Amino acid sequence: xxxxxxxxxxxxxxxxxxxxxxxxxxxxxxxxxxxxxxxxxxxxxxxxxxxxxxxxxxxxxxxxxxxxxxxxxxxxxxxxxxxxxxxxxxxxxxxxxxxxxxxxxxxxxxxxxxxxxxxxxxxxxxxxxxxxxxxxxxxxxxxxxxxxxxxxxxxxxxxxxxxxxxxxxxxxxxxxxxxxxxxxxxxxxxxxxxxxxxxxxxxxxxxxx
Numbered sequence: 001x002x003x004x005x006x007x008x009x010x011x012x013x014x015x016x017x018x019x020x021x022x023x024x025x026x027x028x029x030x031x032x033x034x035x036x037x038x039x040x041x042x043x044x045x046x047x048x049x050x051x052x053x054x055x056x057x058x059x060x061x062x063x064x065x066x067x068x069x070x071x072x073x074x075x076x077x078x079x080x081x082x083x084x085x086x087x088x089x090x091x092x093x094x095x096x097x098x099x100x101x102x103x104x105x106x107x108x109x110x111x112x113x114x115x116x117x118x119x120x121x122x123x124x125x126x127x128x129x130x131x132x133x134x135x136x137x138x139x140x141x142x143x144x145x146x147x148x149x150x151x152x153x154x155x156x157x158x159x160x161x162x163x164x165x166x167x168x169x170x171x172x173x174x175x176x177x178x179x180x181x182x183x184x185x186x187x188x189x190x191x192x193x194x195x196x197x198x199x200x201x202x203x204x205x206x207x208x209x
Contacts, residue, residue, distance in 0.1 A: 010046045010056055010078070010081055011046060011083070011142075011171070012046050012047065012048045012140075012171060012176065013045065013046060013084055013117045013121070013140045013169075013171070014045070014046045014081055014082065014083050014084070015043055015044070015045055015046075015081075015082040015121060015122065015125040015126070016043065016044050016045070016046065016056070016058065016073065016078050016079075016080065016081055016082075017042055017043050017078070017079045017080035017082075017126075018038070018042050018043070018044060018058075018073055018077050018078055018079060019042065019077045019079060020035075020038040020039050020042040023035075023038055023042075023071075023073060023077065030069065030071075031062075031067070031069065033062050033063070033067055034060050034062070034069045034071070037060060037061070037062050037063070037067075038060065041126055041128050042079075043061075043122065043125065043126045043128075044058035044059060044060055044061075044071070044073060045058060045059045045061065045117075045121075045122070046058055046059075047059045047070060048176065048193060048194075048195050049070075049195055050195045050196055051072055052072075054074060054075050054076070055072045055073065055074055055075065056072070056073045056074075056075055056078070057070065057071075057072060058070075058071055058072070058073045059071070061122060061130075082125040083113075083115065084113075084114070084115025084116055084117050084121050084139075084140050085113040085114060085115040085142070086115065087115050087116050087120075087121050087124040087125060088100070088104050088114075088115050088116070089104070089124075090116075090120065090124055093129070093131070094131045094132060094133060094135060095133060095135075095163035095164045096119070096120055096131050096135040096136065096137045096163070096164040097120065097123075097131060098163050098164075099137045099162040099163050099164040099166065100116055100120055100137060102162055102163075103137070103139070103158070103159065103162070103166065106158040106159075107155065107158060110141075110155065112141050112142060112143055112147075113141070113142040114139060114140060114141040114142065115139065115140065116137065116138065116139055116140075117138045117139065117140050117169070118135075118136065118137075118138030119131045119132075119135050119136075119138075120135070120137055120138065121138070135164060136164055136165045136166070136167055137162070137164045137165065137166045137167070138167050138168075138169070139159075139166065139167070139168045139169070140168070140169045140170070140171055140176075141155075141168060141169070141170045141171070141179065142171050143170050143171065143172055143205075144172070144173055145205070146205050147170065147182075149182070149183060152170075152179055152182050152183035153183040153184070155168070155179065155183075156168070156179055156180055156183045156184070167180075168180070170182065170204070172204045172205050173205075174194070174204060174205065174206075174207065175192045175193055175194045175201075175204050176192070176193045176204075177190055177191060177192050177193065177204050178190075178191070182204075188202045189201065189202050190202075190204075192204055
């Protein structure tokens, strides 16, 4: 198993390979496909939540868009941690994978850590072919320091005109938010996603009273 410390502690959007034999069953409402999916492909994605000490909030991805399930995973059962920024190199099997290739070129000057999430990240981490002709390209940018609005607009502009629709999430040490809303908002107040819930705020990099 992977020994997890504060340095390599899983972050939101990271993909985890787990030991499905020790993955705890959820509530009585847990669908049958959850266990079947983990046996076939023991990978989960870290989701935004406040789990108990020693646990990680994760999401299980099924075969269809309707099959998504939130659960808790004991940190001791993690075998591998894959970060989105490790998944920037893709093939060209589907339009969304080709779009990632183009984004890599267009964002060559971006020093911040970034990478694919969603179906693209899952496919590149696990080798399981889940992207389709209609898949969107979901990306995350890790931004420990403030991104100027002008810079955000430039990054957003470079996601246009690709073979797939691109949706970019920015993650600060405090919360996450949509790059498009931050770059184009007429008001400084935008939707901020925290572990404890969603609220409207002005500064994703500062604790608001």
